[in-house]
Amino acid sequence: MIIKRYVVDNMNEAMVRIRYELGNDAVIVSQRKIRQKGLIGIFKSRKIEVTAAADDKKKNVKSNNEKREELEKELTDIKNMVSILLSQRDTNKKDSKNKTKQKLLENDIPNEIIEDIYGNIKLKNQDKKLSPKVIQTYFKEALLDIIKTDENKDERIQVLVGPTGVGKTTTIAKLASLYSLYENKKVGLITIDTYRIGAVEQLKTYAQILSVPFEVALSIKDIPEIINKMKNCDIILIDTTGRNSKNIMQISETRKYIETANADKVHLVLSMTTKQGDLKKIIENYKMVNYNSLILTKVDETNAYGSILSCCYYGNVPISFLTTGQNVPEDIEKADKDKILKLVLGDDN
Ligand SMILES: Nc1nc2c(ncn2[C@@H]2O[C@H](COP(=O)(O)OP(=O)(O)O)[C@@H](O)[C@H]2O)c(=O)[nH]1
Ligand SMILES: [Mg+2]
Secondary structure (H helix, E strand, O other), X not given: OEEEEEEEOOHHHHHHHHHHHHOOOOEEEEEEEEOOOHHHHHHOOOEEEEEEEEOHHHHHHHHXXXXXXXXXXXXXXXXXXXXXXXXXXXXHHHHHHHHHHHHHHHOOOOHHHHHHHHHHHHHHOOOOOOOHHHHHHHHHHHHHHHOOEOOOOOOOEEEEEOOOOOOHHHHHHHHHHHHHHHOOOOEEEEEOOOOOOOHHHHHHHHHHHHOOOEEEOOOOOHHHHHHHHOOOOOEEEEEOOXXXXXXXXXXXXXXXHHHHHOOOEEEEEEEOOOOHHHHHHHHHHHHHHOOOXXXXXXXXXXXXXXXXXXXXXXXXXXXXXXXXXXXXXXXXXXXXXXXXXXXHHOOOO
């Protein structure tokens, strides 16, 4: 049995406190009006003294039950809160993957490449849950693996191949200027492009301006003799006829020229204004000539740089140069990995 004494202003207050502290089964044993002690008591209103009693065990059992109910309720609330937070986090994660993906798609990076990279990240990190930031870092690392750039060791015999109009001849003029004017190398120019009217004249004019030897090969048979003539040259650049990548016969003829010339470097020249689907086919079909470098032209004519990544991904050889305009010799630069990554991802990434 618990007996407690309460000094209260009124009975209402007494009942509330007794019920709270002793439970519903408590009984009031006595009540009386009192005046507080001392001088102050005279000016204060009278109080009531209530004595109440309750069964000790009953009160405890009841309060334990109440406590358990309260705990259970709190637990349910916490569970609900956690599940809401978890579902919010999942949607945020999805949103952020979709946002990154959306940005890459806007930059013209093919879905196939994006999914391939995400697939690899998932595979490598099997059960681990990755934050969007970590995924983005892995993504950038994967891009840097795909983007290969050439060390440009100034190989002696270099051939430029690729479709018509991509800028092969213009690029040869730019390279000839770079090597002869800036690197002080002896350069020789050869063209096997006797197919198009004016093609010979175009390169011959550049050769005259630069005062470098220039030769025309009318057939494969001429190649060894011409190369022999240029034995003093540090670098020999060979221009070829633009080939339709679908024409296997034409491409295999170009391959014969390359083999006869014993080329050290075969640059596949690709224009960034070409549609991505076409680029992929050109890259595949030209594999026949065993190119070991890419030159990407007309980078100035596009804002969607995903094509650059496509070339790296499908070509799987390093990029040597990028060209950025029609001006000879200034509109050419050596490929730089970080610069290309920035172009591919867009400025704010
Ligand atoms: N905007 C732009 N035009 C280029 C670039 N490179 C070449 N061209 C132009 O593309 C056209 C075709 O160039 P050409 O060298 O004859 O191409 P080829 O048929 O592959 O030899 C010419 O009008 C060039 O001036 C470049 O980087 N940017
Ligand atoms: Mg040409």
